[in-house]
Structures are given as C-alpha cells and as structure tokens.
Amino acid sequence: MSQLNQLRAVNVRPGDLHVTRKNILLETTLGSCVSASFWCKRLCAGGLSHGVLPRGPSEIASGDPDAFRYVDLAIRHLVRQFERIGAAREEIQVKLFGGADVLPVLSAREGRPTVGSLNCRTAVETIQDLGLRVAASDLGGTRGRRIQFWVATGEVRVYRLDAWKELES
Helix, strand or coil: CCCHHHCCEEECCCCCEEEECCCCEEEEEECCCEEEEEEECCCCEEEEECECECCCCCCCCCCCHHHHHEHHHHHHHHHHHHHHCCCCHHHCEEEEEECCCCCCCHHHHCCCCCHHHHHHHHHHHHHHHCCCCEEEEEECCCCCEEEEEECCCCCEEEEECCCCCCCCC
16 A cells, blocks of 8 residues: 555645645545645645635634635635744745535526636635746536546646536436
8 A cells, every 4th residue: 555545635625724844645526626735845834725615704803714705714714823823925835725505506607607607706816916926727617527536646636527417307
C-alpha cells in the first residue's frame, strides 16, 4: 500500500475549512460550492475551504465559524492563518475548484448568474484583491467534483462526478 493511501484523511464539510502543518489528506466534495486550497512548501502547511455562498455579510466576525460558509470570508481567513504561521503571500500556492451548476436552474435560462458562477467570480476576485495568484483552477461547468489535497506535497487531485440527470416520469 502506498504512503498516500495510509494518510489520515480529514473531510472538509460545507461551510468549514481546515488548516494544518501535519502530513494529512484533506478531502471535500463540491457542487456549486467553491474550495480554495492554500499550500506553503517552506512551512509544509496546507489549508482547504468549502464555501457555500459567495459573499458574507459585513457584520459577521472574521473568526466566527459561520463566516467560513462564505467564499470571500473563508479565503480571507485562510490568508490570515497562513500569515500567522509565518507564510508570505508570495509563497502561498492557491488552487480553486468547484462552482458547478449541477442542477438545471431557471435563473440560468433567464440570464441571471447562478450560485455556482457567483461563487467562482467571488473566489477569483477575492484572490486578486488579496494580491495572490491562482496556480491552478477547475471552476464552473455542470459536474460536481471530489477534491483530494495532500498537504505534504501540495498535490491536488480532482475527480469529476457524474452529471445530474433528470428523472423521466
């Protein structure tokens, strides 16, 4: 059995995030939600968020666990956590995933943005606002994703899920 298969895995649930300097596997499953993975090679530190909605209300405290439900606030919290352990912004490798339109929605047909597309846009804008750059991304589309992030190496694997199919009556 390979060493990667023997690692302790942490499932990052919707509205949550996890930051660690341990050699573990961070995993999550995404539909319209967006995850940001942060990795600093020098510190062997990794973090993964699972934002459900694009932007949080201004009155929510940044350290409040409810803030992690929001793509922008979760990303900002990840940056603060990495800076707290000594990472400089230029050495943080950021990867973005998710934001799919996994269910057929009327708003997409009417020209209004979907939650998935708003989550994608918010993630990219927040990263740019913070002076970070995206090393890799897999955003949008119509298929959900399963994400596996190895903190020791910074490797992220993306598995596309089957497309949603409307049941015939």
